[in-house]
Amino acid sequence: MASETLALRNGWVVTQNPKREIVKADVLIENGRIASIGKVGNADETIDAKGCAVIPGLINAHTHISMTLMRGIADDVNLEKFLEKTFRVDALRTPEDIKAGAELGAVEMLRSGCTSFVDMYYGQDVIAEAVDESGIRGFLGWVVLDEKFTTQKGSPLKNCEAFIDKHSGRERIHPLVALQGVYVCSEDTLLGARKLAEKKDTLLHIHLSETRKEVYDHQASTGKRPGDWLYDIGFLSERLLAAHCAWLTMGEIRKLAERGVSAAHCPVSNMKLASGFEAPVPEMQSNGIAVGLGTDGCSSQNRLDMWGEMKTCALLHKVQRLDAAVMPAQRVFDMATIEGARALKIEKELGSIEVGKTADMAVIDLRHPAMVPTFRENLISNLVYSCQGDCVRDTLVNGKPVVLDGKFTTLDRDAVVERAQIIGEKFFN
Amino acid sequence: MASETLALRNGWVVTQNPKREIVKADVLIENGRIASIGKVGNADETIDAKGCAVIPGLINAHTHISMTLMRGIADDVNLEKFLEKTFRVDALRTPEDIKAGAELGAVEMLRSGCTSFVDMYYGQDVIAEAVDESGIRGFLGWVVLDEKFTTQKGSPLKNCEAFIDKHSGRERIHPLVALQGVYVCSEDTLLGARKLAEKKDTLLHIHLSETRKEVYDHQASTGKRPGDWLYDIGFLSERLLAAHCAWLTMGEIRKLAERGVSAAHCPVSNMKLASGFEAPVPEMQSNGIAVGLGTDGCSSQNRLDMWGEMKTCALLHKVQRLDAAVMPAQRVFDMATIEGARALKIEKELGSIEVGKTADMAVIDLRHPAMVPTFRENLISNLVYSCQGDCVRDTLVNGKPVVLDGKFTTLDRDAVVERAQIIGEKFFN
Numbered sequence: 095m096a097s098e099t100l101a102l103r104n105g106w107v108v109t110q111n112p113k114r115e116i117v118k119a120d121v122l123i124e125n126g127r128i129a130s131i132g133k134v135g136n137a138d139e140t141i142d143a144k145g146c147a148v149i150p151g152l153i154n155a156h157t158h159i160s161m162t163l164m165r166g167i168a169d170d171v172n173l174e175k176f177l178e179k180t181f182r183v184d185a186l187r188t189p190e191d192i193k194a195g196a197e198l199g200a201v202e203m204l205r206s207g208c209t210s211f212v213d214m215y216y217g218q219d220v221i222a223e224a225v226d227e228s229g230i231r232g233f234l235g236w237v238v239l240d241e242k243f244t245t246q247k248g249s250p251l252k253n254c255e256a257f258i259d260k261h262s263g264r265e266r267i268h269p270l271v272a273l274q275g276v277y278v279c280s281e282d283t284l285l286g287a288r289k290l291a292e293k294k295d296t297l298l299h300i301h302l303s304e305t306r307k308e309v310y311d312h313q314a315s316t317g318k319r320p321g322d323w324l325y326d327i328g329f330l331s332e333r334l335l336a337a338h339c340a341w342l343t344m345g346e347i348r349k350l351a352e353r354g355v356s357a358a359h360c361p362v363s364n365m366k367l368a369s370g371f372e373a374p375v376p377e378m379q380s381n382g383i384a385v386g387l388g389t390d391g392c393s394s395q396n397r398l399d400m401w402g403e404m405k406t407c408a409l410l411h412k413v414q415r416l417d418a419a420v421m422p423a424q425r426v427f428d429m430a431t432i433e434g435a436r437a438l439k440i441e442k443e444l445g446s447i448e449v450g451k452t453a454d455m456a457v458i459d460l461r462h463p464a465m466v467p468t469f470r471e472n473l474i475s476n477l478v479y480s481c482q483g484d485c486v487r488d489t490l491v492n493g494k495p496v497v498l499d500g501k502f503t504t505l506d507r508d509a510v511v512e513r514a515q516i517i518g519e520k521f522f523n
Numbered sequence: 524m525a526s527e528t529l530a531l532r533n534g535w536v537v538t539q540n541p542k543r544e545i546v547k548a549d550v551l552i553e554n555g556r557i558a559s560i561g562k563v564g565n566a567d568e569t570i571d572a573k574g575c576a577v578i579p580g581l582i583n584a585h586t587h588i589s590m591t592l593m594r595g596i597a598d599d600v601n602l603e604k605f606l607e608k609t610f611r612v613d614a615l616r617t618p619e620d621i622k623a624g625a626e627l628g629a630v631e632m633l634r635s636g637c638t639s640f641v642d643m644y645y646g647q648d649v650i651a652e653a654v655d656e657s658g659i660r661g662f663l664g665w666v667v668l669d670e671k672f673t674t675q676k677g678s679p680l681k682n683c684e685a686f687i688d689k690h691s692g693r694e695r696i697h698p699l700v701a702l703q704g705v706y707v708c709s710e711d712t713l714l715g716a717r718k719l720a721e722k723k724d725t726l727l728h729i730h731l732s733e734t735r736k737e738v739y740d741h742q743a744s745t746g747k748r749p750g751d752w753l754y755d756i757g758f759l760s761e762r763l764l765a766a767h768c769a770w771l772t773m774g775e776i777r778k779l780a781e782r783g784v785s786a787a788h789c790p791v792s793n794m795k796l797a798s799g800f801e802a803p804v805p806e807m808q809s810n811g812i813a814v815g816l817g818t819d820g821c822s823s824q825n826r827l828d829m830w831g832e833m834k835t836c837a838l839l840h841k842v843q844r845l846d847a848a849v850m851p852a853q854r855v856f857d858m859a860t861i862e863g864a865r866a867l868k869i870e871k872e873l874g875s876i877e878v879g880k881t882a883d884m885a886v887i888d889l890r891h892p893a894m895v896p897t898f899r900e901n902l903i904s905n906l907v908y909s910c911q912g913d914c915v916r917d918t919l920v921n922g923k924p925v926v927l928d929g930k931f932t933t934l935d936r937d938a939v940v941e942r943a944q945i946i947g948e949k950f951f952n
Contacts, residue, residue: 163896165895165896165901165904165905165909166897166900166901166904166905166908166909167901169851169852169901169904169908170837170847170848170850170851170852170904171847171848172846172847172848173847176847198892198895201892202892202893205892362838364842365838365839365841365842366837366838366841366847366908367841367847368841368842368844368845368846368847368849369845369847370842371842371845372842395908396904396905396908396909397893397908397909399893399911402831402834402911405831406835406838408599408795409791409794409795409835410794410842412794412795412796412797413793413794413797413799413800413801413839415797416797416798416800417601417797418599418600418601418602418605418795418796418797418798419599419600419601420797421599422598422599423598423599461937461940461941461944463627463630463631463634463936463939463940464631464826464828464912466594466627466940466943466944466947467592467594467943467944467946467947467948467950467951468595468944469947469948469951471595471951472594472595472596472598472951475594475595475598475599475825476594476595476825479595479598479795479824479825479826480594480595480825480826482828482831482911482912482913483893483911483913484911484912484913507892508890510892511890511892511895512890514895514896515890515895515896515897517896518895518896518898519896519898521896522896522898522900522901
């Protein structure tokens, strides 16, 4: 594939370039990169995108992919009961289970046009195998926490370093340093993780101010809110992607912005767990913070569905402020594409369809009944408010078609599903 | 078909009976009705439901089906601008357009397992044609309002009566009397409509307290909130299905409950228009009011997708009260099935899978990647939090398969889509 050329012809190309242009054009892919946009001549392979939109691959900025096997295991309960149930199940898991969950999650994401995900978990070695085999792009964070809280064998920080060393430089696998959160990470652990990320030149990822309890508990023990405290200890940096950020104050937002921290907003998970009222996304954005969208894990979402996440994001902010204009479709679509890439500090490579960028893209069927009628005027609206996974026809990662006409070219979808159903059984008894 | 027997074999039957039993069983359909549930012998036709759930057909308790053509025409704007845009487009519409919109809406609903819908619009004659041809069940309300506000030719009340007379007794078409709302309906109009519904023995349907402005305006002109005023003028009755009810007080809820009024909750539309903060659904339910779920029209939802409506309903109430248990999956699934039927006063015929009831049902593929793993323990959760339209395999109305393996046995889906796309063009210029 690497040296071949592939042309996507006659689609509506939703570029997400700085002008947010939508153009009727062909896209030529060469060596996994976008070589030209416009009228394209001969190519080795062609995908006919007539009646379709060609969009940048969606970026899921926060999840726990292996928890896909735990779908529906702890619903309609408050967070304490939720954690009790999921931790009990988590302890039962084998590497085989973690891989099966990752495969199932990759199937769901790729089938629905999501080409990149940021993951936080242990056992990332087997998740990397699933990434490798499925064709998705994974930003894989090995989770670090104080040794006294972990079920990992050995030192989480050393496990994380070994994981990064093993996978650095691999195609589609971007190892990084993840942290569970201030409630299980001491100052030493946090600063050790920050140092490791610097040494290895990776992203840092953390859960931040997801619940009110987390904020109050931290305030009770340190006298400071988590965002203020992390600023004061010198943890915040441009490497940091903070998930949730549901309970930040304006003061904390300004400190995150000052340090170049980015955020992953997870509206469905926050709503379902009733843990986050409304993350102050408009305020973060107006302070220049790059905010991506994340599904969180399937035990709380309960899907890895960026379309549902986008729509819910728009709805949540509108209703909370009784202002239908506060979170328009274009801004939400940005969060799932170019702003997500900016949150991952990879906007020079991903997040838009521009010459020179990596060819992670999806082809959307505009003749799906849910997308009709579509014109240039309502295309972004329809993507955010009407599109769902089954409107996606093709998904490309690194210029390679991973899903074509709804069928996988990589994994055996049915085998993944059967395996997940069989393994899932032990968590429900 | 009428005299033939049809067996759905080996599915998980989500009965929605009073005990909410889920049983591994066959379902025998005879003359369009459920003849038995259990082990079924020979039948003329068989649908293999192994690995599937068999559920009651979903009931969309409030929509404007023909507005499906207006998808994405007025997004991210507040209600006044929304109405200005949609009214401008509405004035352009021909009967052919109304029918094309209804066909597109019927395709979307049937494909996703929704077998009944309550509609409020004018031009219901052509909508009835689309209902007839598509195989869906329509509760069709011809909209009545003061003559000075309408674009209808002649008296809306007389148009409504003529519509009812023409369609009474037809299969799958249930005509009813609809009212736009207190802001365009005088006391005379409202009581005339109520009288007509009694004379013809139909339902009454109205928009009630959708926006704060509607409530304040009515209070300014009458001294009373809409619910209180409708009670005082003697309009409320068991025939009434009130859509939205977003701004009801506890006092109004008690008056609605006393008169046996039911409600249609439309969370997505209320959120998207930022018009309703959180309808007091738990309070209506604890007062005994039957609350169904409605998508509202596509210009505000922007889909006729009962799956998204269910999930959003659960999420909205959880986040508004910071209580993950306030709106559990079973209760939400009830709203889309048996409580929806109760809201339409048709629970003896529809809303559950019980012997003697009409066979409106859907078959859900539990091996869709989004539904895996599914066990009895998380089946209702997965239906509410994970299922979407493309997980629906078959849809039956009156015992007749309308969608089989995702394909329509009635309408030509592609022709409906093409027509809608072509007609839609005039609304976007």
